Amino acid sequence: MTSVPLDRAARRVSDVLRDEHDPTLADCLQGWLHHSTPWIIATATGAALGARLALGKWVRTDVAPVVAIAALQPFTEWAIHTYVLHSRAVRVGPIVIDLHAAREHRRHHRDPKAFEPIFIPLADLVLALGAGIVVLPLVLPLRTALTTFTAAAAMAGVYEWTHFLIHTPYRPRHRRYRRIARGHRLHHYRNERYWMGVTSGLADRLLGTAPPRSHVAVSDTVRTVV
Numbered sequence: 001m002t003s004v005p006l007d008r009a010a011r012r013v014s015d016v017l018r019d020e021h022d023p024t025l026a027d028c029l030q031g032w033l034h035h036s037t038p039w040i041i042a043t044a045t046g047a048a049l050g051a052r053l054a055l056g057k058w059v060r061t062d063v064a065p066v067v068a069i070a071a072l073q074p075f076t077e078w079a080i081h082t083y084v085l086h087s088r089a090v091r092v093g094p095i096v097i098d099l100h101a102a103r104e105h106r107r108h109h110r111d112p113k114a115f116e117p118i119f120i121p122l123a124d125l126v127l128a129l130g131a132g133i134v135v136l137p138l139v140l141p142l143r144t145a146l147t148t149f150t151a152a153a154a155m156a157g158v159y160e161w162t163h164f165l166i167h168t169p170y171r172p173r174h175r176r177y178r179r180i181a182r183g184h185r186l187h188h189y190r191n192e193r194y195w196m197g198v199t200s201g202l203a204d205r206l207l208g209t210a211p212p213r214s215h216v217a218v219s220d221t222v223r224t225v226v
C-alpha cells in the first residue's frame with residue numbers, strides 16, 4: 001500500500017481521488033484544504049465563535065441551537081439533497097428555473113471522482129452564509145444568533161469534510177463511517193433516489209430510503225440525473 005502525499009500540487013488531489021492508492025487521513029485533509037470552501041467555512045465559524053466568546057454571558061439559549069442543529073442534521077441534509085440538489089428544472093412561462101446547486105450536483109453525479117463538484121458550490125455557500133449573517137440577528141437575540149451561526153457553519157464543515165473523504169479511496173476501519181460511505185457510494189453508483197444521507201444514515205433508515213441493496217434496481221440515470 002502506498003501513501004500518496006497530496007501537497008505537491010492541486011493536480012495531485014484529483015489523482016488521488018481517481019487512483020486506487022491508499023491515502024492517509026492527513027493526505028486527504030491536505031487535498032480537502034486545496035479547495036476554498038473549507039477555508040471559508042472555517043473562517044466564518046471562527047469569526048462567529050470569536051464574536052460569541054467576546055460577548056460572554058452564557059445563556060440557556062446557547063445550548064438549544066447547538067443541540068437542535070446536531071439532532072436535525074440527518075434530516076436537514078436528507079431534505080436538501082432530495083428536494084434541492086435533486087430538484088428538476090421547472091418552466092414558468094418563458095422562464096426556466098433550474099437551481100445552481102442542482103446543476104452543480106448533476107455535474108457531481110456525472111463524474112463522482114471529479115474534485116471541484118464534490119464541494120458545496122462557492123456561490124451557494126456564500127449566499128447561505130450571507131443569509132445567515134443577515135437573517136439570524138433579525139430573528140434571534142445576538143448571542144443566540146451567533147451561537148446558531150457557529151453551530152450551523154461548523155456542521156457545514158463536518159458535511160463538507162465527510163463528503164470529500166467518502167469520495168477519496170481512504171477506507172477507515174470505523175464501522176459507522178464505513179456504513180455511511182457505503183450508502184453514499186450506492187447513491188452514486190446504484191440509484192440516485194436512495195441513500196440521501198451523507199454524514200448520517202438515520203434519516204434514510206427512518207424515511208425508507210435505505211432498503212437492502214438487492215431491493216433497489218440499478219438506475220439508468222444514476223450518472224445523468226435530470
Ligand SMILES: [Zn+2]
Nearest residue numbers: 108112163184
Ligand atoms: Zn457525492
Ligand SMILES: [Zn+2]
Nearest residue numbers: 085105187192
Ligand atoms: Zn445526489
